[in-house]
Amino acid sequence: MHLMAGPAGRWSMGSLGLHSIPQALHMVLLTVLVMMCLVVGDFDPDSVQLPKYLRCYRCLLETKELGCLLGSDICLAPPGSSCMTLLIKNNSGSDIMVSDCRRKEQMSDCSYTRSSPVFGFWIFSRCCFREFCNNPQNRVFYIP
Template sequence: MVFMAGPAASCFLRPLGLHDVTQALCAVLLTILVMMNLVLKNIKFGALSAVDFPQDKYLHCYRCLLETEESGCLLGSDTCLLPPGSSCFTVSIKNSSGFNVMVSGCHSKEQMVRCSFTRASPVFGFWIYYQCCFLNFCNKPSNRENTMH
């Protein structure tokens, strides 16, 4: 007979409750934020300021790593710059009860294969919507309705 102590002793399969779904969603959001942060740091021109380049030669995008429609950008926003042919993006994570969080930033040409797709989230009941646009600050909250379809 095998005896288990600690947290493993109370581990059993059961339906997920609201608290468990919330924890799972937080884990997914944290994973997405970490991945987006890594992607944004690896973009060749993404961390450069507008002072470093002529304003008219680069695409300017709004960047926010966690945003809600009600509260706006929760972690502070900034601007990312990329050469022409790149895109701005917004990723929305939604469920049927109206929950919606967003991540915004910029993509190099090589990363644009992700533009305009929808897929199920690893958390049951949530969907991920990915949209790109190609004009300066087209992914800014005040511009999204007109520039992202």
């Protein structure tokens, strides 16, 4: 056993009361929780409301130059769904966009590139999963 000389030798775990610190800490935390319940009231986890719908930007016809030309509003998608933007490009560089909500049953359409039935056009589909992530200000982060 190692003994310490001087003032440090007189200190021990028992004399510091360190073995009772966890008990004291638990009592303080319990007291704080009881006081919070008395002041705030009962906490009911069912009273916390999560959003029932994801809000997305909707526009049926949009260009980068002119903005939304037809059907600008908000659509609501149920939980697990996404906001979507279709980007239709042609070889001359003009882009047309369609923004809408996408139900989870339609998520297979979320990320694809394919040629359009009209020669010289390509369709890019992109989904995102945050509120209004497909509006013109936010879509620059996920559409090339």
